[in-house]
Amino acid sequence: MVGVGTFALFSDVETSRNNVFASGTLNMQLSNDPGTPGQPGSSESVTGTWVSPPNWKPGDYFEAALHFNNKGSVAAKHIYFMFHNIEWSGDADLREAIIVTVKERFNNVTTGDQAPYLDRHVGNNDGILTLKEFLSWLPNQYGYYTYDDQSGDGIVLGAMNLWDYDLIFGFRFAEWAGNVYQGASCRFDLTCEARQLCDTEGMICLHESQ
C-alpha cells in the first residue's frame, strides 16, 4: 500500500469532438392543385382529387392531377402507388364503363397517355384501359410505381422541392354505357409512398420505359 501511494500516474486525454452524423429527411407532400411546377405541396394527404362532375353522363370526360413534391433533404427515386378501399354500387359495376387515361409530369415534361401500355400489362390488351382493369392489378398493395427515366439520375422528387411530379388521371364515361349505369358510383383510395431506395420487383411502372 505504501508503495502504491507514493507514485503518481500521469495520463492525458485529448478528444475529437462534435463529429456529427446526421440523417436526411424525405418528406413528400401532396396537393390537388398542381399550380405552377416547382410549387410546394401542402399536405400529407388530400381528398377528392378525382371526383366526377355533377350529372356525369356517357361521353363526358374529366381530368385532374395529384401534385407531389418533397420538402425533405433526401431525393426520392421512386414513388409507389397502392389502390385500396375500392368500392362500387348500383345495378352495374361502373368501373367497367370508365375509360382511364394516365399521364405523368416529371418536372416540366409531360408524358403521353400510358393507358394502352398499361392495358397490355393489366388489361385485356384491347388498347382501352378501364378503371376496373386499372384497379384490379394488385389491389391493397403497392402494384404500381414511377421513376423519372428521362433524367440521368432517375430522381422523381428532388430534395427541397427541387423537382416535382404530377400524376394525371383522366376518366371518360364510355359512350356505349347504357341505362344500367344510371345512378351507379364507385370510389377508390390511392396511397403513395416516396422511396429513396429502389426495389420495384413485381410492380408495374406507370409509364413505358423510354
Add this chain to the structure above:
Amino acid sequence: MFSGKMKKLAVSLSSICFVLILALAGIGLHVQRTKACTQSSLGILFDLKSRDQDEAWSDGVSATWTALNMKPGDEYPFESSFVQLRQYGLVCADHLEICMDYSLVGSKENPPGVSADDMARMMVITKMEYYSSSWRIDLLTGAATGNPPAPSGYRAGDWSVRDVDGDGHITFYDFKADPLDDLPPPRFWEPDSRAPYMRMSVKFSERAGNAFMGLGLNASVAYTLNQCSGQ
C-alpha cells in the same frame, strides 16, 4: 521451561522475519514493477496533443468526421480526415486508449423509441486504422503489419473493437462498449512524420428505416495517453 520459551521466541522471531521478508519482497517487487513510473514523480510534462486535417496541434480537435444529410446505405470513406497524436514532455508513455461516446441530436424533438444507442447501431464502421510511418493496426480486426510495439499490458483483443451486440457489424455502439486499449503510444522523441494517425470510414446502415430520418449523432473520440500499464 527455558527451552520451551526459547522455542516460542524462536518461532515468533522466525515468523516476524518471515513477515518482514515477505513485506520487503513485496516492496521490492512493487518497486521493480513500477520502476519506470517512479521517474514521473519528478513532475516532468506529460502532454498529449492532437491535430486533424484542418486543425493544428492543440488540446483536442473538432468535427474531424462529419456527415450530414445521410441516406441509408451512404458510405463515407473520410479519406482526407484523420486525427494525429503527438506526445510532448519527457516522460515515457506506456500505452494509448481510444474510446467513443455519443449523444442523439436531430430535428425530431422526441423520436419515438429511438435512442442514441439505436442510432449508433446504424453507424457502421467500415474501416478504422491506427498507424505510423512504420506500422499499421487494423482496429476492426486487430491485425497488425510492420510490428507495432506492443505495450507490456497488451492482451489479445485490445487492438480491435468487438461486435458487442452480435449484429454482424462493428458500429459506433460497439466502439463505445468496447474501447481500444494498450495501443502503442506516440513517443515524445519522434517527429511529426512518425507520430501515429487514426482514420476511419463509416456507413449509414441500409437497415436504418424511417424512424432514423432527421436524426443525428454527435460523437466524440477520446484519446487517453497513459504512463503506466496498470492505468
